[in-house]
Amino acid sequence: MYSLLIKHLSKHISLTNEEIILLTTAFRAKRLKKKEFLLHQGETSRQETFVTKGCLRAYYVNDKGEEHIAQFAVEDWWIGDMYSFLTDTPSTLYIEALEDCELLQIDRPGLEELYLKLPKMERFFRIIIQNAFIASQNRVISSMSKTADERYLDFIRKYPNIEQRIPQYQVAAYLGVTPEFLSRIRKKFARN
Amino acid sequence: MYSLLIKHLSKHISLTNEEIILLTTAFRAKRLKKKEFLLHQGETSRQETFVTKGCLRAYYVNDKGEEHIAQFAVEDWWIGDMYSFLTDTPSTLYIEALEDCELLQIDRPGLEELYLKLPKMERFFRIIIQNAFIASQNRVISSMSKTADERYLDFIRKYPNIEQRIPQYQVAAYLGVTPEFLSRIRKKFARN
DNA sequence: CGCGACGTTGATTTGCCTCAACGATTGTGG
């Protein structure tokens, strides 16, 4: 389980054997069955989570009861409510397993300790968050300036393998359209 | 000019006098007149920019010629195209001064040198980018799950002072609606 | 088998856009 995390970290920073040992003690393994929750709206998020197996979604339920998906995560991705985690406030998100999952988690004290013992982890998380920020900004632009058709094509281009793993109405909730409308979009493209 | 930057940095990390001197040599001052550009679409962004005076916008022009505003920045904010800056690729954004501006800029070599000499800057930028990421994620959720009315109210609540400084059609471009439609929204709320 | 979850299809409605016209304000050159 830890080898994927180490491989992931090594893409951005170099690690000695001692540092690898330090890391594996900082993260705790956790399993989650399909439909179980990692986090409920209203709870404070105590961990940041790295996915070694499976698939999850982070979603938001507004006051009309509509679900909107902030993020999917599969192997080699991070998931969590960073705002809740960092500010120690109740989360606005639910995080749910869409498949049986294997996860590695670190809590706030563990992370602060890691930053102290291994300052290069500051660099690592800066890079990870930079990438997340860039992706999020692209999504803002694309949700404003593109039609649902274009956003759907972007989605399957960007996550070619995810579409087979998750129900269509959740793709719709990610794209910000109704399931009915996504169905019509797919039908239109299927004719070509 | 530099005092605002130092004050800004000191909110997140502590600095000695020597470190302050190091910082002031790393950043270069720049002035920009209203309607001048900090960056054009297609150029590679060579600097990250801190605003000490004035107001700017970062916007994207899609293939239909529509402008969409990714970000406004006023005093005490950062602005730039982080993706272009970090990956050394042509920017998809324009950045334009909406008022006469005073700026402090750092380029890529300067930043890497700063990270080496002053590792706590890794921490600082991690925190800054974290906040930017959280704000961006909120915007994704809000652009999907809220009506234009609600997004407008969010905007004036979040940036109460900015609305007086920028033309209304640019607020519209930020919210993702037409100027005409924003005018109708405002009219509706003015009646109450 | 029968039930619930999921996807599809059709009819209707609505939020927002488009286009066009028209004041109000700002700015600028003669």
Place this chain on the structure above:
DNA sequence: CCACAATCGTTGAGGCAAATCAACGTCGCG
């Protein structure tokens, strides 16, 4: 300092993309 243009906001009429509501088909599974 005025005249004219440009910029910006407002209003109306009509149109379209996507939502809503309702019905129905299909599949997996207890």
